[in-house]
Amino acid sequence: MSISIKRPRVLVLTGYGINCEHETAHAFNLPSVGGDAMTLHITDLIAKPEQLDGFHILALPGGFSFGDDISAGIVLATKLRYRLAEPLSKFLRDGKLIIGICNGFQALVRLGLLPATSQAWQQDATLTANDSGKFEDRWVYLQINPACSSPFVQDIDQCYLPVRHGEGKFVPRSPDILQQLQQQQLIAARYCAPNGEAASYPWNPNGSVDDIAAVCDPSGRVFGLMPHPEAYTHRVQHPRWTRESLPEEGMGVQIFRNAVSFARSHVM
Numbered sequence: 001m002s003i004s005i006k007r008p009r010v011l012v013l014t015g016y017g018i019n020c021e022h023e024t025a026h027a028f029n030l031p032s033v034g035g036d037a038m039t040l041h042i043t044d045l046i047a048k049p050e051q052l053d054g055f056h057i058l059a060l061p062g063g064f065s066f067g068d069d070i071s072a073g074i075v076l077a078t079k080l081r082y083r084l085a086e087p088l089s090k091f092l093r094d095g096k097l098i099i100g101i102c103n104g105f106q107a108l109v110r111l112g113l114l115p116a117t118s119q120a121w122q123q124d125a126t127l128t129a130n131d132s133g134k135f136e137d138r139w140v141y142l143q144i145n146p147a148c149s150s151p152f153v154q155d156i157d158q159c160y161l162p163v164r165h166g167e168g169k170f171v172p173r174s175p176d177i178l179q180q181l182q183q184q185q186l187i188a189a190r191y192c193a194p195n196g197e198a199a200s201y202p203w204n205p206n207g208s209v210d211d212i213a214a215v216c217d218p219s220g221r222v223f224g225l226m227p228h229p230e231a232y233t234h235r236v237q238h239p240r241w242t243r244e245s246l247p248e249e250g251m252g253v254q255i256f257r258n259a260v261s262f263a264r265s266h267v268m
């Protein structure tokens with residue numbers, strides 16, 4: 001007897017300098033994750049926005065959309081705001097999930113879909129130039145906030161993932177917004193030292209306020225992070241895989257599995 005397993009459909013957006021779409025789709029399509037992901041060019045989505053209805057999860061991958069012109073993620077966010085706001089609002093009203101990774105996170109923050117403390121589509125924070133004044137391309141330690149209820153970060157404690165960005169410093173618009181993020185447990189993950197404790201540069205690679213590496217919106221279903229979980233799905237991607245004995249599965253996989261499991265039980 002064959003058992004039918006529902007595979008939530010994942011739209012991985014691509015186009016104009018986004019460059020992590022294949023790794024992101026691969027992560028969702030891993031048998032241990034169970035998604036059914038495909039890439040779609042943003043122009044094709046704008047031409048037929050109703051396509052979004054056929055998906056349960058939307059992923060905005062990392063990269064250099066529009067060459068980071070003006071500032072990273074701004075042009076992509078502007079395109080999404082003026083061409084796809086309605087379909088995206090419906091997607092969220094339908095209880096579906098959105099993940100933004102690095103450049104995708106920058107776009108979601110500029111769109112105001114993250115952290116959306118006051119209201120969606122109103123920008124509450126920014127991701128700006130790293131304090132170091134340079135592109136940071138290395139691995140970082142993350143401490144997941146156990147009080148954060150976002151489905152994306154369930155069953156994860158600490159994480160070791162790569163970052164590669166020039167504009168990753170998360171700054172809330174005001175002290176009040178920061179307080180709301182803290183009180184509502186919308187900070188999903190913080191950069192930390194290897195022992196899990198709060199630490200400054202280089203453990204916090206960009207100078208993010210309160211070491212913020214990942215946030216979610218009040219529903220928990222919109223999630224963004226600067227590190228790249230899709231870049232650590234298998235042990236051979238770990239920088240010391242030849243010297244350390246590591247599990248086969250990389251530490252980024254759980255984030256994708258969480259999203260797929262949530263979509264399977266809540267959205268489909």
Ligand SMILES: NC(=O)CC[C@H](N)C(=O)O
Pocket residue numbers: 061062063064065068072101102103104164165166167168
């Ligand atoms: N890896 C990425 O997605 C890069 C993000 C963006 N281009 C930056 O440099 O800040």
